[in-house]
Amino acid sequence: MNAAMLRTPLVAAVAVASFTMSGLASAQQSDLEQRLADLEARVAAAEQRAQQAEARAASVEQSTAASGDESLEARLARVEEKADSDEGFAFGAYARSGLLIGDDHKSIPGGPGVTPAGPLGGNVGRLGNEPDTYAEAKLNYRQRYDNGAVADYRMMFADGVTTSNDWTADESNLNVRNVYVEFSELPSFTGAFEDASIWAGKRFDRDNFDIHWMDTDFVFLGGTGAGIYDVQLADSWKANFSLYGRSYSDFPTEESEITDDTDNLTLTANNFFGNWQWMVSGLSAADNDERDIENGSTAADSGAHTMVAYHGDSFFGLSEGNFKAAVMHGQGLGAEVKVVGGNGSLTEDATATRVGLYGTTYLAPKWRIAPAILAEVSEDRLAEGDKYSWATFNTRLANELTANFEMQYEATYQYMDLDQGASGNAAEGSYTKFTVAPTFKPQVGGFWKRPEIRVFASYSDWDEELNDYSADDAFGSEGFTGSQWSFGVQSEIWF
Amino acid sequence: MNAAMLRTPLVAAVAVASFTMSGLASAQQSDLEQRLADLEARVAAAEQRAQQAEARAASVEQSTAASGDESLEARLARVEEKADSDEGFAFGAYARSGLLIGDDHKSIPGGPGVTPAGPLGGNVGRLGNEPDTYAEAKLNYRQRYDNGAVADYRMMFADGVTTSNDWTADESNLNVRNVYVEFSELPSFTGAFEDASIWAGKRFDRDNFDIHWMDTDFVFLGGTGAGIYDVQLADSWKANFSLYGRSYSDFPTEESEITDDTDNLTLTANNFFGNWQWMVSGLSAADNDERDIENGSTAADSGAHTMVAYHGDSFFGLSEGNFKAAVMHGQGLGAEVKVVGGNGSLTEDATATRVGLYGTTYLAPKWRIAPAILAEVSEDRLAEGDKYSWATFNTRLANELTANFEMQYEATYQYMDLDQGASGNAAEGSYTKFTVAPTFKPQVGGFWKRPEIRVFASYSDWDEELNDYSADDAFGSEGFTGSQWSFGVQSEIWF
Amino acid sequence: MNAAMLRTPLVAAVAVASFTMSGLASAQQSDLEQRLADLEARVAAAEQRAQQAEARAASVEQSTAASGDESLEARLARVEEKADSDEGFAFGAYARSGLLIGDDHKSIPGGPGVTPAGPLGGNVGRLGNEPDTYAEAKLNYRQRYDNGAVADYRMMFADGVTTSNDWTADESNLNVRNVYVEFSELPSFTGAFEDASIWAGKRFDRDNFDIHWMDTDFVFLGGTGAGIYDVQLADSWKANFSLYGRSYSDFPTEESEITDDTDNLTLTANNFFGNWQWMVSGLSAADNDERDIENGSTAADSGAHTMVAYHGDSFFGLSEGNFKAAVMHGQGLGAEVKVVGGNGSLTEDATATRVGLYGTTYLAPKWRIAPAILAEVSEDRLAEGDKYSWATFNTRLANELTANFEMQYEATYQYMDLDQGASGNAAEGSYTKFTVAPTFKPQVGGFWKRPEIRVFASYSDWDEELNDYSADDAFGSEGFTGSQWSFGVQSEIWF
16 A cells, blocks of 8 residues: 555545535535525515515505695595584474364364463463464574684574465465574683673574473563673673563554554573573563553553573482473563563553473383473453463373384363453363374484374363353354364474 | 655645635635625615504504594595485475566566466466466475484475566565475384385475476375375385375355355375376365355365376387376366365366376487377366366477577467356367477486576467456456467576 | 554544534534524514515505595595585575664664655665664575586575564565576587676676665666676676566556556666776666656656776775775666666656765774765656755774774765655755764674674764655654664674
């Protein structure tokens, strides 16, 4: 074995070893390379993906953030503001329309003021007792100014007819009952006037409230004038002040053949202390004492009126619901205690005291009840020495039977003891009415939910003596002397 | 060569081999490292990019998905719902207003009911024949409830005057023609009532339909009452049921100097079977037979009315378009076959049969035609033994010339043979009118497209005998005795 | 040392070398592997991140780009179009309502036409001088068609009463003053008619303009008819052409006990050249010369009327503001130079010339002033040989005190020299009125800003001779003979 001989296998061994080692390294290497290559491919893909995702995000960002020069968000906010705005036009309505038919298949007299006490404000229950189509269309318009001030314009058309025909041009009573402007949130109003609003024009006062089931306000303050609402006189004392004019037109005077006109001006302070309300009004109608009321008494040319009311958050403290109770007293021109200033024929000594009260609650899950009382005594009203007393008790009951249907019931009783005053005979007696009214509504659930479509049957009766009281009222007219059945259908809506 | 000698080159060889191999590994290694480092950099960049993309996506997500607590999508959906809502107020109108001037440059009598047959419902073509400003303003309000129910309130003011002055307080006929509430989609209505809707109040019936070119309904059912629409009595049978009241006021009775009132009550079933309609009504007006119709005949206190109609989807099967055909028959109070219950002066034996028909189609691409026929025979109508016959043939032709302009033509012919009945002389004769009316409209394209502004010239003529028929109609009044040219302008709109 | 001996260490060396090299490679290898593994993990994370980012971007993209088949952007654009649309219903109004009370606490006569010159158009300042509730409700409806054409429907209800009561059915003057349709942007109108619009119906002309503080138009063109606006006759010449009808009803004729009717037709060209306006009208009322005007003169059956006016962009070139000046002249029926065609009692020789002028400007930052003059001379007006002259000077001054309050002042002076004409005595004299009116408004800042709520005190006086002029006007009626104080409140709004 020479060295070369020796070297050869050695070199071979080294070569083998080298080869082996290089093979080893190369195997590991190619695995790494493979992994690297895989990774590179994945990174390239991930890069592309990230780039695409970024591009997409950027594109979406651009489309939401700025199409043109306004972002989607800003554009949407502008549209939302428009859509949610309380500015501009708003439509409101009250309406009732239907048939009131007697058992002779002819129209029958009706209305909450159907009894002899009606002209004195002695309303009875209205359910199944209304013969008219009465509608109010309210066109309102609100403007909000850069300085934050708000102006509300309110206009109301009203019409009431008893004909069932569609074209009623001859019978139309269509007229404009409200036209006024009210300003609120005036920046220059501060202190006690911070939350105050002012108004002028022709209107129903904002704070009138009613006994719905007898269709009568507790107090109806309305006419043409101006006023201010919500003056904060103390922490728990807010007050309204207003001047309302009403017109007394073409009344007879003692100088024969001369009629005269005057205006009643009513200045009112309406105070609110928590649930309590105290309203006080002074009335003046210059020269109204020259009116000839045809019985020797002197007509009033001034008057006073006051009301204390409580607005309850529960059903007389007994259960959930609400109630309202008020006592009103008036003298002279104030002795028309509901429509303040509405009657110019009262004597200078006239006095009237009225109490009103109602409440609503659920007796049981599907049974609602609403009892109400309204009563008045007035003296020296239309002539010195006269006296008129009446009291109405009314209860509306409703039983919600399905999502869209309820049975309504109403019982009303009125007692009256009426002096003859300026018009005819005295009379004493009582009136009762009972009504059943299957009623459809889009969604049942309370006394204030309208619209309603009702079918009804009513039975009413009264003392015969009441038929002779006045030739001007319905009682005693042909076929309407007592023991009356009436039937009908009616819709009622407000919004 | 000793072993050391031998070993040295071997070791060197091994070292070389080692070195070579290590060199080889190291070269491969550094390449890998480079690639790894590159990759690491790329991964870091990709990571950052992915992070940025994610951040951007998240930011956009947040801006679209939640600004405040509501996503853009949700906010937009809410605004869309408001914008697309059919709830709330909607305004509708019908109006026509213009001048109708004779060749003496003064107003000329006109109207589709201008002929002696007019009071009997014998209308003639209206184009170039209308002297009035008549407008209906419809104030509608829709409410949709949580339970899915829908309430629609509809109120319509209407006025019609013939004066051209702007201030028309003295001539005003403004009145409230519609006030009603309709409920649909009531959840508690199921089975045959699933698609039914109910209504109450004062309205025109939903399913009245008219011959527009003579301004007359086939049947006009309207008044105050209540009803139900779309009761599904069988697969192909839908029916409406309604009770409509109308008032007969202050009519003379045989007891001299006493007038009386009553109500007509119409109970109607209106049935639809595919294209066919069958309407049947019973009428009752208690004590209307006490009315003095001043000719010895007895006034009807009841009646019956029926109509069979076909609503065609083509122009009489001949071409595209539509047609409607109907025959009506009535007895007693039903003998006023159009305005059901609208005439309380009919005798108890009165009968009337009317046929009506019209169609519309395109004769050629720009030429539309609408022929119409209306004819009636009635007997014992206003007095026993009387007989009234009339027939009107009318054709409206229109040639669309530009996007905004078309020529309209109308020819109308009416034959009438009228007994004297309660009012004056008998008469027989015919009336013809031909009108050319260049007409502007925002977009031409059909008979029902309004508004239109038209200029027109009409020539009308009639038999002289018709001038003496009645002192109450226009025929025979000063300067209106035949061979009349009239000219005018008029706008008409509905929406 | 044998070869095996030799070989062993060599192999060992080779093995060592191999091992060493392999160890070296393996150390490098494991570092690389570690880095690779780290990288793989990072890539996986980055991939996931990119995927998530992409998914998020895609999701946002989808939510903004296509929920359903519409993108947020497209949906928003659709809602924006709806929200910003000028199509559909729009409500407009003018209204004033308040009290005007004398120092006897009763309503006092008033109105801008209160003086004897009033019936001739001789208005005086209105501030603190208006006794009525007057309201206009405008129901407008705009439709835009696929071809670009626009149709505007306009309807206006108006009512004016002086009673202060809310229910005014008996006094109601509610009527429909405007009912018309106007088309604009008609694609088939080109050339001179490119910007023209056409209208027909009952309306106030678009281009009437007024002296607000005296409540009088310069020219009031109105009635029922048709016309075209904005015909471009030359580069600086635009013109309107119209035909307006007005009705003369039930006037006496010389044949006793027969009344007659006719129509006045007014054809007008109203030309605009920059700030200048030239209006020219021809009037015709067939047979109006048969009217008995009860003084031997012959009534006009035709007339002519013209006006040249300048609409200034500054306060008479002196300061910022505006002014308008016009001179009108009319003959025959055109001698009622304001209400064109509005008076059928004018003689055939009647002539009248009127000048009117007003301007508004700021005197100082918070002081606005608006002087106005209106004067007329007419001859042979109501009878041959008569002559009526009057001139009114009026200035309204306002001092803006807070954001919501300003003091307004008005002084008015009218001189009149009136022939007896058809009605009673001649009279010459003057009338003055001065008014202070503290005024609330949502935002002060100009004469045209409404609504306003004002309180006011006015003092008016006039020559005693004016009291005897006519029994039909207020002057000389009980308690209204001069030196009058009046007080009141009023709201006024327009939009």
